[in-house]
Amino acid sequence: MTLSVDLNADMGESFGPWVMGRDAELLEIITSANIACGAHAGDPDVMAGTMARAVKNGVGIGAHPGFADLQGFGRRRMHLPHETLANLIRYQLGAAQAMARAAGGQVRHLKLHGALGNMTSEDPDLARACYEGALSVDPDIIIMVLAATAQEQAVRDLGCAWAGEIFADRAYNDDATLVDRSQPGAVIHDASLAGPRIAAMVKAGAIITESGKEIPTAIDTICLHGDTPEAVEIARAVRAALEADGVVLKMFEGRRG
Secondary structure, three states, X not given: OOOEEEEEEEEOOOEOXXXXXXXXXXXXXOOEEEEEOOOOOOOHHHHHHHHHHHHHOOOEEEEEOOOOOOOOOOOOOOOOOHHHHHHHHHHHHHHHHHHHHHOOOOEEEEOOOHHHHHHHHHOHHHHXXXXXXXXHHOOOXXXXXXXXXXXXXXXXXXXXXXXXXXXXXXXXXXXXXXXXXXXXXOEOOOHHHHHHHHHHHHHHOEEEOOOOOEEEOOXXXXXXXXXXXXXXXXXXXXXXXXXXXXXXXXXXXXXXX
């Protein structure tokens, strides 16, 4: 059976004249884009421009909501009531839907950003609150989850459409969570390592942790970060390694259960 996988990247995170990431180049490599919704990063002009480029390149559009924390880029943990979090997700998803529609596209999926993503990967109740907020706006939206974490537990319990994600440039702990960015080796900067590493995981159908442990999981999409200097080189290396192994690159369709 032919293996297939999606390549995604977080983008639309510039703000006014301040530019983050190499979005235009990445949009020629990836198959799905997670676009910031203005809370942790981005603004209406950046959202509109990124959505338009995604549509032009035939790239699937996703909403990428996070904490309302521009100064901290959404990477500072905040503790909010569940209903407040659900409303925060609804608010950002609605903005993404409007911008996508105006650009001639639609929002296919949702992926939580930064600290909110990390917190929900540890707490299924927190994840469920966020996902229920999104599903109340669009019951058919595909929720992108960190594979083999509490996020996956939440979508399985909800019975909604979901896609399992692994990271091309991040190291993993033995519980399938990401190694904290403050730790040495947490972020992989060498494109020559990233490509073969991800190809091995896709073929194994498992996350391979820093210790070498294999955690069997659903690998539907691979995240290629856009905010590091070597982002595009890593993206190209990952795509080349997968294609060399005969893996088909295409947008995920979402799974249930």
